[in-house]
Amino acid sequence: MPATSRRGLLFGTAAVSAGALLTACTSNEPKTEKQATDNAPVADDKPGKPVTIGFAGPQADHGWLNAINQNAKSRAERYSDVTLEITEGSNDTAAQIGQVQTLINKKVDVLVILPADGKALTQVGLQAMRAGIPVVNLDRIFASPQAYRCWIGGDNYGMGLNAGNYIGEQLRDKPNAKVIELAGLDNLELTKQRTQGFDDALKNYPNIKKVARQAADFTVESGQAKMAQLLQAQSQFDALWNHDDDQGVGALRAIAQAGRKDFLMVGGAGAKSAMDAIKADDSVLKATVLYPPTMAASAIDLARALGQGKGVSGMAELEIPASLTLYSAVVTKDNVDQYLPTGFN
Structure with a gap:
């Protein structure tokens, strides 16, 4: 923001x-x-x-x-x-x-x-x-x-804040919940603001801990590669906040290839492909936060x-x-x- x-x-x-x-x-x-x-x-x-x-x-x-x-x-x-x-x-x-x-x-x-x-x-x-x-x-x-x-x-800060609050409400009753973050380009101020908003929201949910974060490049290819790394490093977590729906296309590919269905995903920006997936309700993607x-x-x-x-x-x-x-x-x-x-x- x-x-x-x-x-x-x-x-x-x-x-x-x-x-x-x-x-x-x-x-x-x-x-x-x-x-x-x-x-x-x-x-x-x-x-x-x-x-x-x-x-x-x-x-x-x-x-x-x-x-x-x-x-x-x-x-x-x-x-x-x-x-x-x-x-x-x-x-x-x-x-x-x-x-x-x-x-x-x-x-x-x-x-x-x-x-x-x-x-x-x-x-x-x-x-x-x-x-x-x-x-x-x-x-x-x-x-x-x-x-x-x-x-x-x-509102980049608000984007992260609302993503964090949505995830928080979904996991508020789960003890020792874990979340991970697939960010955008770390050299952009907007990425830092989105992460800050997300982190501030999670402070309201003491049962939730962010256990990993990777920065991608707002592309399908980077989303797939970085998500694959996160999945390999984290055998269990409960939610993913992805900053960008374009790189989210790649992230969803990596998730499908890994056969993972044990967490919920929140995207960012409001791509039609993300909204279509949310409406179909046939993947881990359950929400996206508009930009x-x-x-x-x-x-x-x-x-x-x-x-x-x-x-x-x-x-x-x-x-x-x-x-x-x-x-x-x-x-x-x-x-x-x-x-x-x-x-x-």
Whole structure:
């Protein structure tokens, strides 16, 4: 959870997915077909002043990042008054800085930036703001609040906290329960925040002990390899918290190959494959904790409102908030149908 989100406005899932900021469906089906979220309220859907939004994100080399791009595109297409200038995503900070500078030179009305590296992109965010172009900073936060008008993103600490609390409630009556953790990239601050949230939740359950942790790389291959190592090292445990549903695909392969069914698994992010497995209830995967890529759709809503000088429908303030932290809901078999439309491939 970014430090600035402590002063942010915390939205529950209902407020984000069906309230002032509409979540968008990640489906690639034609717009003529009714999507599952189309009946949710929209922040002032009436056509207004034309707005050109520049969108710059990292390379879509991961299911969640690809869903970010798709959410931004499909959301912009809903508005006849929005033109989206989208860059080719890059994980090279110098390349992404150049792409944002090109958008600044084009004099777009608003910028939405998901930086490959928030600290490295801070200066170009400042450049845009000083040029009179408001910036919506998406998820990975800039080092200075002067570099953006609004930040919107997920709650990494809350993601770990909710995963830990869910596991804790499942194991609260089991003496000497053991859990393990399959984390993401350890050099990322978000990974540390997810682990911290998880560890803090487990403090509420003195009967549970975390006995092992491995860091993977957010890929199917790394998830399978690291999970195989964990399974070999731990002959018995009761629950697994996996930070990422992409690497969870590999983790589930390793679990199936080992023939293990003696524990429950909680995933992270909200991939469609994970939700499908939860609904089928035929594997160890019993829940996933959301890190919704629909935040990109909400970022387009916010950018449009900024470009038109409006606030957010459903809120009393004349201006959009400075910060919005999305809620990390726990998806289980009981509520999976509600969240399936937001699942990403």
